Amino acid sequence: MRLNAAFGVVTELRLGLVGGLWPTILAVWHIPSLLFQPLEISRIFMSHVWDLYGNSVDEAGRGVKKGLITPHAYGVVLDLGAGHGHTVNYLDHSRVTKYVAVEPNVHMHAALRRTASAAGYSEDAGTLLVLPCGAENISTILSYLPAPHPPVDTLISVLTICSIPSPQSTISALITEVLKPGGQMLFYEHVLSERKDVAWWQRFWTPLWGIFFDGCRLDRPSHKWIEDAGGWVQGEGGIWGKEEETEEHLFWHRVGRLVKT
Numbered sequence: 660m661r662l663n664a665a666f667g668v669v670t671e672l673r674l675g676l677v678g679g680l681w682p683t684i685l686a687v688w689h690i691p692s693l694l695f696q697p698l699e700i701s702r703i704f705m706s707h708v709w710d711l712y713g714n715s716v717d718e719a720g721r722g723v724k725k726g727l728i729t730p731h732a733y734g735v736v737l738d739l740g741a742g743h744g745h746t747v748n749y750l751d752h753s754r755v756t757k758y759v760a761v762e763p764n765v766h767m768h769a770a771l772r773r774t775a776s777a778a779g780y781s782e783d784a785g786t787l788l789v790l791p792c793g794a795e796n797i798s799t800i801l802s803y804l805p806a807p808h809p810p811v812d813t814l815i816s817v818l819t820i821c822s823i824p825s826p827q828s829t830i831s832a833l834i835t836e837v838l839k840p841g842g843q844m845l846f847y848e849h850v851l852s853e854r855k856d857v858a859w860w861q862r863f864w865t866p867l868w869g870i871f872f873d874g875c876r877l878d879r880p881s882h883k884w885i886e887d888a889g890g891w892v893q894g895e896g897g898i899w900g901k902e903e904e905t906e907e908h909l910f911w912h913r914v915g916r917l918v919k920t
């Protein structure tokens with residue numbers, strides 16, 4: 660593997676640190692008690708990093724999302740780790756009745772509501788629901804959604820499975836308890852590479868990367884976990900890659916659309 664590919668994350672780490680650190684220090688300066696809340700500091704940091712880089716990450720995935728989300732998402736859509744709501748911009752308003760955004764980082768909620776509202780989804784109209792819990796918090800998610808259960812037609816995950824706790828059991832519970840039979844899961848994730856050398860570097864960087872970026876892991880075979888969760892209609896949708904992406908990239912993506920039986 661080329662060395663500049665192996666060390667590719669260093670640039671991203673540096674940019675993220677430079678961008679996120681100063682506003683986070685200012686926040687701690689104003690509220691010193693934050694020093695005793697490391698999770699809160701990490702979330703404030705992440706919300707500033709996303710202010711700076713969320714749009715360019717969205718742009719890099721635009722082609723994929725236009726092919727994956729716009730033609731397929733329908734009904735009640737649940738977006739895992741909605742961030743600043745970039746996904747809402749790809750929804751076809753004539754087919755999506757409700758956008759449910761699961762986002763545990765409350766520092767991202769203001770931007771999330773702004774994006775959703777600009778796309779025509781609002782809490783007042785009953786077309787937007789912002790849930791401040793994690794994807795793993797299934798009982799809370801269900802408690803906000805009216806019966807019949809499972810309540811969701813389209814489950815979307817864009818660059819989120821890398822940071823949820825107990826990913827395998829969470830994915831499986833979401834599919835069983837939250838996604839309707841006949842509903843679909845759409846995902847776009849960076850995942851563990853199938854190349855040994857790339858995978859080695861992904862595992863090498865993960866501990867450091869995760870400290871700064873909200874526990875995000877570069878070494879998860881998320882696409883395999885989703886596929887293995889089972890109960891998918893054979894021969895519909897599938898799992899594919901990102902056009903023109905080199906195999907050497909530490910952020911190697913998989914895209915998928917799977918339909919629940």
Ligand SMILES: C[S@@+](CC[C@H](N)C(=O)[O-])C[C@H]1O[C@@H](n2cnc3c(N)ncnc32)[C@H](O)[C@@H]1O
Pocket residue numbers: 713717739740741742743744745746761762763764767792793794795816817818819822823824873
């Ligand atoms: C890389 S961002 C992607 C945001 C958004 N999906 C997008 O594509 O713009 C990952 C998001 O996952 C959220 N997140 C972190 N832990 C989570 C959890 N346990 N459950 C759900 N989302 C989580 C983060 O707060 C962050 O907004």
Ligand SMILES: *[C@@H]1O[C@H](CO)[C@@H](O)[C@H](O)[C@H]1NC(C)=O
Pocket residue numbers: 791792793796799
């Ligand atoms: C689930 O989410 C609710 C609401 O945000 C929170 O009060 C509760 O602590 C969460 N539970 C778990 C197990 O994370």
